Amino acid sequence: MAVLITGIGELTTNDPELGKLRDAALVLDGETVVWAGPAAQAPDADERVDVEGRAVLPGWVDSHTHLVFAGDRTAEFEARMAGQAYAAGGIAVTVGATRAASDEQLAANLRRHVEEAAAQGTTCLETKTGYGLNVVDETRSARIAGEVADEVTFLGAHLVPPGADAESYVDLVCGEMLDAVAPHVRWADVFCETGAFDEAQSARVLKAAAERGLGLRVHGNQLGEGPGVRLAVELDAASVDHCTYLSDADVEALASSNTVATALPACDLSTRQSLAPARRLLDAGATVALASNANPGSSYTTSMAFCVTTAVLQMRMTVDEAVWSATAGGARALRRDDVGYLRPGARADVHVLDAPSTTHLAYRPGVPLTHAVWRKGAKLR
Ligand SMILES: [Zn+2]
Numbered sequence: 001m002a003v004l005i006t007g008i009g010e011l012t013t014n015d016p017e018l019g020k021l022r023d024a025a026l027v028l029d030g031e032t033v034v035w036a037g038p039a040a041q042a043p044d045a046d047e048r049v050d051v052e053g054r055a056v057l058p059g060w061v062d063s064h065t066h067l068v069f070a071g072d073r074t075a076e077f078e079a080r081m082a083g084q085a086y087a088a089g090g091i092a093v094t095v096g097a098t099r100a101a102s103d104e105q106l107a108a109n110l111r112r113h114v115e116e117a118a119a120q121g122t123t124c125l126e127t128k129t130g131y132g133l134n135v136v137d138e139t140r141s142a143r144i145a146g147e148v149a150d151e152v153t154f155l156g157a158h159l160v161p162p163g164a165d166a167e168s169y170v171d172l173v174c175g176e177m178l179d180a181v182a183p184h185v186r187w188a189d190v191f192c193e194t195g196a197f198d199e200a201q202s203a204r205v206l207k208a209a210a211e212r213g214l215g216l217r218v219h220g221n222q223l224g225e226g227p228g229v230r231l232a233v234e235l236d237a238a239s240v241d242h243c244t245y246l247s248d249a250d251v252e253a254l255a256s257s258n259t260v261a262t263a264l265p266a267c268d269l270s271t272r273q274s275l276a277p278a279r280r281l282l283d284a285g286a287t288v289a290l291a292s293n294a295n296p297g298s299s300y301t302t303s304m305a306f307c308v309t310t311a312v313l314q315m316r317m318t319v320d321e322a323v324w325s326a327t328a329g330g331a332r333a334l335r336r337d338d339v340g341y342l343r344p345g346a347r348a349d350v351h352v353l354d355a356p357s358t359t360h361l362a363y364r365p366g367v368p369l370t371h372a373v374w375r376k377g378a379k380l381r
Contacts (some may be wrong), residue, residue, distance in 0.1 A: 001029070002028065003028045003047045006026075006049070007051050008053075013058075014058060023039050024037065024228050029346040031347060032347065032375050035174035045311075051352050053088070054356065055354055058305035060126045060326050061351035062294070064132055064222070064239075064241050064264060066127065066155070067294055070097040071093065072111060079286070091130075094131045099137050100208065106140075107144045113302055117292075119370065120378070121370045121375065123149055123346070124151075125345075126149060126187075129153070133158065135177050138181050149185055152184060154187065154189065154214070157201070166197075174208035182305055187216070188200045188281065189216075190205045192228035193220070216235055217333075219242065220232060221245050223273070225246070230253060238258075238288065239259060241264060241333075246276075251281060255286040256285040260289050261276075263275075263289070263290055263325075266307055267298050270299050270300070277315075280344070287329065289330045289332060290330070292304055292306075305370075319361065327339075352371045354374070
């Protein structure tokens, strides 16, 4: 059944030829966009929805979340806001709670957060394992994630489990754990950071994953400069995420690669780091994505609008750049072009704002502007 969405005051297509259209319309057929253009030229459809001058953009593509978890880290957050520094080790608290939870509890918690994100316009979402850190719990985390999320990443190399020997743990991740998890995931990731995994250990994990045909992602340069970005570029990772502390060489390497620099502003704020240097990356010619990093420790928000607002107000991105990075940029970080666009052939993931333009995302910070959402052609709200 074809649905005509008309009366669009401003249509962000992200398509270089279609650009941004005024007085526009869209036609969805099943799960796909079949037409985009001026409302006056729109073809007929079975159903007609008039959005009365509102802005329409592709649904957010959140390319970085950690939502297979149980438990709560409010106390750690309180301590951090009272001045305690963030360290990678807090992850272990969530690992304990996740291992103790049933499959049903993990799935219900994941589903609740994915629905929370969708209600705010997120229509394509990646999530990761990484709170199991043993073969059984990493494998069930991957399986549960695959039932709910669009994209699943294996992050067995999130943290060396307390009490374990780092080298033996990396052996396990690269061998038995990877074999068990690989059928459930498209991507593998590693937390390449002081307190997590060093360059040699990170390279071992990534190479083992690539040998099994998985795409690569890297958590890097979150807490200081380090080898994460260089390694990601060398191994043609789809994305290196955080990028809070970058050397000039890191910026140059990203600019001349296919690796997307994914900024996670909600995480930078929640850990009281500086914000990632998105302006510097864009000016150098790098591709920047914005993602929520939704997780219970360092960034407990599913709001992509908050990330876009922060990117504009505090990271000196323009509204158009920030919106692109949170839609098509996220898609690029997942090496996809079926999401993040509104043009014929794209997935029918549509976000209608209760505002006449996307500028209102930054102009009206903190105001919930999601008016309607279609995901794969189905109206969610
Ligand atoms: Zn993360």
